Amino acid sequence: MSVASRRTLDDPGVFEEFLTLVGEGDEYGAVEVVDELLDGGVPPQRIMIDLIGGTQARVGELWAANRWSVAREHAATAISERALAAVAARTNxxxxxxxxxxxxxxxxxxxxxxxxxxxxxxxxxxxxxxxxxxxxxxxxxxxxxxxxxxxxxxxxxxxxxxxxxxxxxxxxxxxxxxxxxxxxxxxxxxxxxxxxxxxxxxxxxxxxxxxxxxxxxxxxxxxxxxxxLADEEYTYVVRNRPELIGTAMRQLTGAYPAMRDYNQRQLDATAEDMAHIVDFLAAALYVSETAVFTDFVAWTGSVLQARGVPPVALRVGLGTVQSQLRDFPAATAMLTAGVRLING
The missing domain is CATH 3.40.50.280 (Cobalamin-binding domain)
Known part of the structure; x- marks a missing residue:
């Protein structure tokens, strides 16, 4: 390869090309890109951090925006891992x-x-x-x-x-x-x-x-x-996790009428979302930080919106958990903060 044709990370087209390659599952093309960059003198650290790491962050954003499926995201991650292995093989x-x-x-x-x-x-x-x-x-x-x-x-x-x-x-x-x-x-x-x-x-x-x-x-x-760090509220939420999720799902069916028309895939996704609500609440209680829970609520709200789920669904879901934890002030305060975030 001539000096004039050497590829560098200064060219934004390299990043777009690599994203396209991992998105298409093209292992050989992705490895060729990193090989060309190494041949052109690009430090391997920059390839790993800027190209591979930066692309993986972009892949996550595309999944969150509902532009890529979970399967495509997983396949792209596998290609990124192969490209990383190619860099490692040449840098002992x-x-x-x-x-x-x-x-x-x-x-x-x-x-x-x-x-x-x-x-x-x-x-x-x-x-x-x-x-x-x-x-x-x-x-x-x-x-x-x-x-x-x-x-x-x-x-x-x-x-x-x-x-x-x-x-x-x-x-x-x-x-x-x-x-x-x-x-x-x-x-x-x-x-x-x-x-x-x-x-x-x-x-x-x-x-x-x-x-x-x-x-x-x-x-x-x-x-x-x-x-x-755990206290009695954290312990209660963890020990009663299945009951909290199951009761929330039953209450949600009555409080959110649109759920009655859900197919099995949508019901499974909703149950998974309710499990995440309980798990993030437990984590927030463990470290006594409301932000652990509210940051999750804000992120989940944006992900659900990208998938066509209205904010009211998340708000009602939070309410079904909150109604079961009225005797636990820290958990109630965190859930209230989450509901207010959705209302805002």
Whole structure:
């Protein structure tokens, strides 16, 4: 390839082409693009973060806007993973730093961001154990005892996983291994990460690489941090989750007449939405942060609107859960805040 024809990330057409390729499931075309960029001298870090990571964010936006189906989103993610693997295959670096374990918390299936972090850390000289998605806490701890890493990088993309993230962080620190947390599930600026006991938080792969290389290990945690955050309201919601969802579905059928004409697929989707309402409410109660719940309500409202579901459906759905929790002031206040958000 001549110098004049070298491809760079300065050309916005590269991003559009790559998005088209992953959207069409064209693995070979996507790999060709990253190979051409590498041949043209583009740093692999920029390909992973800007092209692959940026495209994946765009894929999520297209799904939320109801322009891409779940199946297409999943297929595109698989192609992005293959392109990432192609970059990794051409950028081997011998370890010169310590050993890091990278994992998604139990129940967390969004593994591509952590895979990008794994490859970024390999390029920076770390020996990486990438455990992938949905790693149960006991399995993570067993791995730590078997391998003795210097640090665990733990990802939580969705706030409903915060209680499990807390359990994993606590177990890692009990094993003597510090934790750097990442992912939007830990809240804006990682506000819940320290509360759950993490030693540090990073906004993305680049920041994690920087912190681990230059500011690690961090200063010790505040010994006054609570060891357990859940209270009786959280415990009640979790223990009674099936009943809360089932009762809400029965009440919703009567309170929202349009639901009587739903087919089975629509009923299943509604039940899933009600489960998310209960799960995000539980997560908000766990960390005592209303924003965990209201941020979810705002996002769900936009997703449902893109799918032709009127705001009144979500408002009624929130009301069916609220009516069951009248004796729980924190939960009631959070649900009221969610309803007001929809009304506004």
């Amino acid at each position: 670096v011998r370890p010169s730093r310590g050993r890091v374990t990278i994992a998604c918390v139990d129940g967390e299936w969004h593994a591509l961001p952590t895979r990008i972090l794994a490859e970024m850390l390999r390029l920076d000289g770390w020996r990486v154990d990438f455990l992938g998605a949905n790693v149960p806490g006991p399995h993570l701890v067993t791995h730590l005892h078997q391998t003795g890493p210097d640090v665990v990088a733990l990802s939580c993309m969705i706030a409903t996983r915060l209680p499990r993230a807390h359990a994993a962080i606590t177990a890692c620190r009990a094993a003597g291994v510090p934790v750097i947390a990442g992912g939007p599930g830990f809240g804006p600026g990682g506000r819940y990460a320290q509360r759950l006991g993490a030693d540090a938080w990073a906004a993305g792969a680049e920041e994690a690489v920087y912190r681990l290389a230059r500011n690690w290990p961090p200063h010790g945690q505040d010994p006054q941090l609570p060891a357990y």
